[in-house]
């Protein structure tokens with residue numbers, strides 16, 4: 001799916017709450033990369049979530065789905081808020097995410113959690129526990145209990161179905177093993193095979209794929225309850241964590257404690273044809289419109305876009321290094337500032353990252369000239 005060209009079509013879905021603010025930051029970074037690397041971006045901005053419901057009566061329109069299918073990448077801010085909490089279950093803003101994932105067949109969700117050395121003290125976990133952490137959660141995103149049928153509720157009961165087909169497990173397992181090959185070569189398959197049939201099946205298939213194609217990768221199994229505990233007690237043991245939809249949802253929020261805040265975590269949702277990038281944090285309605293949201297989750301998602309969709313690793317790396325640089329110079333949004341002292345606005349952090357990108361870019365070019 002990687003494309004290498006100079007002009008990209010982006011569908012931009014800012015959404016609700018802090019979504020539009022962090023999207024502004026993400027787009028500023030995108031354009032700055034464009035300026036530095038000679039790339040241009042065609043943007044098509046559309047409504048998603050609660051704001052789409054207010055205007056069109058649905059959380060996402062079919063036109064927006066179709067536009068997304070024509071894009072080189074979709075950027076999403078966040079959806080939801082108290083205003084729409086009382087809507088019928090199947091009309092809630094969150095259904096837009098599920099529809100995008102399903103219709104674009106975005107079956108693999110990558111959620112990296114890394115430690116920024118300067119943020120060691122901001123994590124609720126002890127620094128000696130997290131200092132070596134560099135892990136990525138590979139979450140299956142279009143199957144499992146989120147999508148299984150039958151599902152529903154009535155006066156008497158509510159029900160969902162946890163089902164995984166062989167090919168759904170196989171394709172996500174390949175993604176995770178291939179990622180492990182590029183990283184430390186260690187994969188943990190997280191499930192509940194001691195209780196659930198679907199998990200026992202999951203475990204068997206992952207081992208099948210391992211012995212047929214990836215026996216050079218160190219594979220181990222871990223039950224979800226233990227994995228939740230290990231993520232906070234000994235997270236540096238992990239490299240790639242492969243897991244089903246709902247377990248990945250839970251583990252990725254836990255993993256956020258490692259980076260200091262949910263506001264730091266980026267994500268990529270990838271399929272065979274399409275790609276979507278969004279921060280893991282939600283719409284955070286309580287802080288929306290105040291210019292205090294952490295834009296780093298969104299900006300790091302932009303870095304993932306350059307890496308995974310556009311085959312521009314230099315751009316991705318420049319963004320990542322600039323984020324680190326700004327953190328090391330002491331800039332913090334409120335969520336990553338323990339003492340709530342000297343906090344910076346969303347706009348300020350974004351501008352500092354842009355400043356850093358320019359400085360680092362110039363330094364790199366000087367070095368190249370000298371060589």
Ligand code: IPM
Pocket residue numbers: 094097098249280
């Ligand atoms: C996430 C979110 C979504 C999910 C919700 C909002 C549908 O929590 O992306 O982690 O559960 O997948």
Ligand code: MN
Pocket residue numbers: 249250253
């Ligand atoms: Mn979640």
